[in-house]
Amino acid sequence: MDDAPVDLRSDTVTLPSPQMRAAMAAAEVGDDAYRGDPTVRKLEQRLSALAGFEAGLFMPSGTQSNLTALMTHCARGEEYLVGQDAHAYSHEAGGAAVLGSIQPQPIENAPDGTIPVAKLRAAIKPDDEHFAMTRLIALENTIGGKVLPQGYVDDVAKLAREHGLSMHLDGARVFNAAAFAARPIAELCAPFDSVSICLSKGLGAPVGSVLCGSVAFIERARRWRTMLGGGLRQAGVLAAAGLYALDHNVARLPLDHDNAKRLAQGLAALGALKVTMPQTNIFFVEIPPADVEPLKRHLRACNIVATVSAVTRLVTHLDIDEAKVDRVLMAFEAFYHKAYAKAQ
Numbered sequence: 309m310d311d312a313p314v315d316l317r318s319d320t321v322t323l324p325s326p327q328m329r330a331a332m333a334a335a336e337v338g339d340d341a342y343r344g345d346p347t348v349r350k351l352e353q354r355l356s357a358l359a360g361f362e363a364g365l366f367m368p369s370g371t372q373s374n375l376t377a378l379m380t381h382c383a384r385g386e387e388y389l390v391g392q393d394a395h396a397y398s399h400e401a402g403g404a405a406v407l408g409s410i411q412p413q414p415i416e417n418a419p420d421g422t423i424p425v426a427k428l429r430a431a432i433k434p435d436d437e438h439f440a441m442t443r444l445i446a447l448e449n450t451i452g453g454k455v456l457p458q459g460y461v462d463d464v465a466k467l468a469r470e471h472g473l474s475m476h477l478d479g480a481r482v483f484n485a486a487a488f489a490a491r492p493i494a495e496l497c498a499p500f501d502s503v504s505i506c507l508s509k510g511l512g513a514p515v516g517s518v519l520c521g522s523v524a525f526i527e528r529a530r531r532w533r534t535m536l537g538g539g540l541r542q543a544g545v546l547a548a549a550g551l552y553a554l555d556h557n558v559a560r561l562p563l564d565h566d567n568a569k570r571l572a573q574g575l576a577a578l579g580a581l582k583v584t585m586p587q588t589n590i591f592f593v594e595i596p597p598a599d600v601e602p603l604k605r606h607l608r609a610c611n612i613v614a615t616v617s618a619v620t621r622l623v624t625h626l627d628i629d630e631a632k633v634d635r636v637l638m639a640f641e642a643f644y645h646k647a648y649a650k651a652q
């Protein structure tokens with residue numbers, strides 16, 4: 309049996325395939341800071357058109373892409389409304405506040421990942437000199453593996469329009485959301501003024517995101533990207549991986565969702581764990597506190613890499629096939645049967 313590591317921590321751990329590496333090696337390149345890299349241009353045009361936008365900007369990371377978007381939408385002293393669980397609030401090292409002088413207004417997410425519209429409405433500040441000026445609503449799709457209902461997104465967009473606010477989507481995994489919803493990504497992105505899409509998650513590229521928006525928005529974003537150190541030179545080597553990912557790794561995303569479901573159902577069947585059934589490739593398992601440390605050791609011994617804690621996030625991706633899912637299930641079964649036998 310294949311005993312290569314099974315890494316369930318994130319879909320960011322995927323390794324570029326030999327074919328993707330070959331596409332990178334063959335890329336036609338130029339200096340992208342002089343707008344002279346044809347492969348970067350091709351990726352920006354292709355992905356922004358797919359998402360329904362006029363223009364795109366290649367970014368080294370999703371974090372820089374979100375920050376660039378926030379800085380393009382909001383000036384110093386202005387504010388964005390964002391979910392407490394959103395990556396662009398909770399996992400980007402406070403960049404908006406530190407580097408952008410932008411005030412985050414975090415709001416608790418509902419269990420389905422939405423931010424209730426009434427809470428968003430209540431958080432919009434009146435035009436008063438004592439308050440930061442609310443400028444933007446930022447959503448994330450998928451969020452914690454969950455897909456935002458499109459009717460909800462439309463309601464938020466209506467609220468934003470009523471108050472003259474812009475809308476940004478952290479669409480790091482918008483292709484997963486589109487696969488689940490069986491809709492083109494352009495439909496999911498339509499209510500937004502800007503969308504950041506990652507190539508380095510489930511799509512399997514080693515780096516890269518594309519920020520999409522209008523021509524005017526992207527022109528302004530270029531200056532912030534330069535300031536943030538994101539002006540790359542022969543970046544076509546990286547963009548080629550993104551183009552390869554669009555050609556080869558989008559259509560297969562439902563396989564990751566099926567594998568997540570298979571894994572979740574198998575874990576739920578053990579009876580000892582509370583499992584949230586996945587919509588896409590990310591789901592959560594509640595581990596009894598006493599099991600956390602021994603389970604960590606057991607999985608390590610089985611060459612299974614996971615961030616085990618009381619609420620463990622498990623992620624399927626390009627480098628996890630059905631056989632690997634079965635190996636993980638066997639490891640969990642062995643652990644819980646042994647624990648059960650010991651308790652008798």
Ligand SMILES: Cc1ncc(COP(=O)(O)O)c(C=O)c1O
Binds near residue numbers: 396448506517
């Ligand atoms: C939802 C979401 N947005 C943004 C990012 C940031 O992407 P990067 O790691 O490329 O900075 C991540 C990273 O995992 C993410 O999960």
